[in-house]
Amino acid sequence: xxxxxxxxxxxxxxxxxxxxxxxxxxxxxxxxxxxxxxxxxxxxxxxxxxxxxxxxxxxxxxxxxxxxxxxxxxxxxxxxxxxxxxxxxxxxxxxxxxxxxxxxxxxxxxxxxxxxxxxxxxxxxxxxxxxxxxxxxxxxxxxxxxxxxxxxxxxxxxxxx
Numbered sequence: 591x592x593x594x595x596x597x598x599x600x601x602x603x604x605x606x607x608x609x610x611x612x613x614x615x616x617x618x619x620x621x622x623x624x625x626x627x628x629x630x631x632x633x634x635x636x637x638x639x640x641x642x643x644x645x646x647x648x649x650x651x652x653x654x655x656x657x658x659x660x661x662x663x664x665x666x667x668x669x670x671x672x673x674x675x676x677x678x679x680x681x682x683x684x685x686x687x688x689x690x691x692x693x694x695x696x697x698x699x700x701x702x703x704x705x706x707x708x709x710x711x712x713x714x715x716x717x718x719x720x721x722x723x724x725x726x727x728x729x730x731x732x733x734x735x736x737x738x739x740x741x742x743x744x745x746x747x748x749x750x751x
Contacts, residue, residue, distance in 0.1 A: 610643040621713035665731040
């Protein structure tokens with residue numbers, strides 16, 4: 591019996607990471623948060639689309655689809671190898687911060703409203719996923735624009751708070 595329990599225990603931490611992704615999707619980012627909440631970005635390589643889901647107690651509270659006309663923004667900060675993903679939803683902007691993949695590194699999510707940071711959510715567990723995936727649903731921001739004092743598309747702003 592012990593031989594069968596251990597492999598199952600190895601699978602448990604990954605369940606929430608991919609539970610919002612469809613069967614043929616690729617996990618781009620996932621984040622477990624306190625109080626049974628999680629966030630995930632999944633990519634469908636066949637349709638070249640992405641989906642973001644925020645889940646609270648196993649119920650999807652927020653879902654947003656991305657395609658070539660409504661793209662997720664991605665910027666790699668080459669100074670510290672942090673990948674930023676983000677999107678606007680009304681007057682809110684959601685920024686996902688994926689640090690360099692090292693032991694003990696955890697991702698976080700920032701929520702901005704009208705260019706003001708209103709919340710930072712630190713992941714208790716995260717999966718780095720395929721953050722470098724190529725998709726028509728992702729708009730790349732050049733490093734020189736992402737880390738400037740100006741805001742590129744009003745999304746990635748340094749020192750705006």
